[in-house]
Amino acid sequence: MVLNHTWGLMAHPVKEWEQIREEPCTVSKCYLSHVLLLAAIPPVCAYIGASQIGWQFGYGDAVKLTSQSALQLAILFYLALLTGVFIMGKAIHWMATTYGASPDIHKCVVTAAYTATPLFLSGVMALYPVLWLNMLVGLAAVAYSVYLLYTGIPVVMGVSKEHGFLFSSAIVTFGMVMLIGMLAMTVLLWGFGFAPAFTN
Numbered sequence: 001m002v003l004n005h006t007w008g009l010m011a012h013p014v015k016e017w018e019q020i021r022e023e024p025c026t027v028s029k030c031y032l033s034h035v036l037l038l039a040a041i042p043p044v045c046a047y048i049g050a051s052q053i054g055w056q057f058g059y060g061d062a063v064k065l066t067s068q069s070a071l072q073l074a075i076l077f078y079l080a081l082l083t084g085v086f087i088m089g090k091a092i093h094w095m096a097t098t099y100g101a102s103p104d105i106h107k108c109v110v111t112a113a114y115t116a117t118p119l120f121l122s123g124v125m126a127l128y129p130v131l132w133l134n135m136l137v138g139l140a141a142v143a144y145s146v147y148l149l150y151t152g153i154p155v156v157m158g159v160s161k162e163h164g165f166l167f168s169s170a171i172v173t174f175g176m177v178m179l180i181g182m183l184a185m186t187v188l189l190w191g192f193g194f195a196p197a198f199t200n
Contacts (some may be wrong), residue, residue, distance in 0.1 A: 005034070009117050013148055017155040020114060027089070027109045031082070035113045039081040042123025043074040049129040054199075056130075069197035076189070080182060081120075088112035091174045092153075099167040101157040111149075111156050118144040146172060 008016030025033075051070035054062030065073070089109030096103055122141035125134050149171060154164030190196075 005114060006038070006117055006121070009114060009148060013151050014155065017114075017152045020110065020152075021107075021156045021158075025110050026106050027086070030106070030110045030113050034117075035082065035085055038117060038120035039085070040078060041120050042081065042126060043078040045123050046077065046126035046129075047071060047074040049126045053127070053129060064199045066197045066199055073196060081116075084178065084182070085109065085113050085116055087178060088116075088171070088175060091178075092171060095167065095170055095174075096157060099157070099159055099163045099170075101159050101163075101167070103157055107156060111152055115145055115149045115152060118142075118148065 005016060005020060008019070047070045050065040050073075051067045052064070054064035056062050086109060089105065089112040092111055093103065093105050093108035096108065118141040119138075122137050125137045128134075146168075150165065150168045153159070153168045153171070154161050157164065157167065159167060
């Protein structure tokens with residue numbers, strides 16, 4: 001089921017959102033069948049890329065993280081992704097009544113989880129840590145996730161396209177605020193001893 005929806009969201013998103021809307025899915029089932037697996041892609045690939053391959057600057061040796069530091073950061077990254085999906089689902093649930101929708105929390109978390117699919121898949125690029133390439137692919141993944149959100153909200157929430165556009169825009173704004181908050185938290189965690197440790 002995971003791969004079916006994953007491919008469908010990439011190939012024919014509106015049709016896939018209609019199928020997702022009709023499926024009974026709880027938060028736990030959504031996490032077990034989709035989020036836990038796909039959210040592991042970015043941290044696992046980042047761990048391998050940061051500790052085994054490293055970043056190349058000029059003609060010097062590659063800069064790598066120690067295995068312990070990379071593992072520690074990968075685990076924190078994974079937990080942040082899992083938490084972020086749930087928080088976005090809660091935000092969708094909280095905003096829903098404003099835009100004429102009344103979904104349960106399960107449907108809202110499912111919407112957030114499937115919207116994040118391109119972001120999860122783009123994490124494969126972390127295996128090859130080249131900053132400009134990773135940023136380019138990351139921006140493309142963000143753009144497609146936003147597209148999925150704008151196409152999915154009217155379908156899954158059962159609202160008009162006009163309300164869906166406003167609803168989606170509010171969610172995107174919330175997501176940007178949450179991202180800034182997570183970056184600030186990262187800086188604080190680095191100050192408490194979670195900063196990256198390099199091999200040289």
